[in-house]
Amino acid sequence: MTKVSILHARYSAGLLAIVVLLGGFVCGGEPSDFLPRGSFNPLLRASDPPGTVGQTRLLGRGPVVGYYQPVAITGPKGVQFALPSGNGMTLPTERLEAGFLIGSVYRFHITQIPGALGVELFPTVEVIDRTYPPQHLATQYPIEIQLDEEDFRTAIAGRMVTRVIYLEDPQTAIPVQQTSKTNVPFEVSQFQDPLAVADEYGRPVAIVRIGSLFPPRQKSLLPEFFFGYPQWAPFPGASVASSANIDNIPSEIK
């Protein structure tokens, strides 16, 4: 409270609300404390198998089938991202931009993790809903997925990180300018469903699952590991040069 009180009066109430909100999420509790508020159980959860939520969205209304939703994935400075392309991976980049089909699951490659050089992660991203931008603004306003070191550190430790990205409701938006430092995720307990929590604050659009799963050694199992290599679309003007072979695939699976 002392720190909050010395801040500018304009932000004091907003920051206090954030502290209380985050404190409520971080603090532990009995599993019964996190029971659904209503007298119902949600049909879909973030813990469902990858692709379940997105495929269910395809059955809903709206032009979602066959739409390539632009997505941008960023991380801490220096972290490199790559996507499967052809027989290998695309060239690593610090800002991975691509159009993903809704309902498909894409596994991407993370390298150059700070504090864990040499360690590689293969998380998945599942686009479960789309945005409706004005014409020719789709690629300028992709779904921004910003990963941080906590995600990587937790995944390397053997645990599973599930991030649900949601479109914030401007009516209930946090009155703080969004930067790379202020864009911190809400932490929820393991007894809560992050998809349900995200649904309360906005419209969930993507699910990122970060674990420590590594590609299988046998090449025949790679399509299953990469969820069938679903199609994706590069951004206009972006170079999609990729290795002709699997040189940038870890040596263990060659």
Next chain:
Amino acid sequence: MRSSLYFSVALVVSVTIVVGCASQQSFVMQPSQTPVALSDSVETQIVPIGHADVVDNVQLVGHQAACPCFDCQSTKQRLFSKKRIVGRTDATLLDSGVNESNGLTTAAASQFYDSQEFLRDGGDSGSTVVRLTDQSLKGLQPEDTIVHYKTAAGKVEIQASNQVALYAPRFRSVRQVSGAVAGGRAVGAAQMDRPVGTVKVDQPLPGLVMRDSVEIGHADVARGLDAMRDRERSVPVDAVQQVNVASNVMAALVNLSSQQAYRLQGDQKALFHQFANAAVTYQLDECLEVAVQNLRIPSLVRDQTLDGFTIYEFEHGHGRLQISKFADRDDAKPGDIVTFGIRIENVGDGQVNEVVVVDNLTTRLEYVPDSLECEESVDFQTDVNEAQSLRLQWTLQEPLEVGEAVTIQFKCRVR
């Protein structure tokens, strides 16, 4: 009423003479755009994404036929989808071209929008703003922009501006950490008794494969579909009674017809018959019907009626303000600066006093200090509102005369 009818009929007669010849051509509907067939030139104008540096000198059509890659296949699908994509550039392919490959057109997608992706400012949303006797405002929601003033007659008026929408989606995330470390459980056999040797070899022994079995502690049995009885018998209808007033239906319709607004009554009928003989042109939506003077048309079919009639009465000397709001851009990312402008114009018949403009900024708009620009002298005041932003208020020091306008500009940073 009678003079206006004279005038209208005379005007129609004069128009008939002038446009008589031209009206013959108006019946022929020319299509605005003739369908454009896909030609070779269309194909050669398309460059697949990502192949500009790979297939620089390769004929695209031939390459598409052989290349199974995604870019070429999506382009080929785009050609077969018969969408007119002439003139599009690479910068629009992902926005519209690639997404047309599966039948999803931009036009179809533009029918949908999500208000959560837009940042709105202006108007009077929610409850209507009212001004209390202590000059305070009630019902002012975030995003609202209004002006309140006092007319020369001492009447307080409140006018809301138009709404400005910026495309500014903002994404956040919810994180959950889970794993076997926190909630895992291993199920295995604690011990297993298995005979050794030839003892009891005639008895069946369990296999070595252990499977976990979960017993049901409690089960609620619900009745299934077998509890339903199918009813196939017909339902007797002989007990249905007719409506007693069915014989009066036509009479009711007649009464309704007589109540329509376009029916002429009284002396208007006589006037109508008098001037109907004088060659009147009746204009419909899409064509002109011409009648020659002294030849009565055999029938007259009108498919339009008057839906509503509103009379606006303005008091003399009553000032009215028109407030409009605009922004210098249609979209913004977090951190971008947006310049807003508010223009107030006196479009009434008298001056207005005590003009106060209030802009209640929404949560994601942050006023940039010292960014106010106004050509008139105003008192500027800011207050923190319930959306953790600012409520901007400008008070004009001088009355606003008829035809005068004031423009206020300020900048906001998108959070």
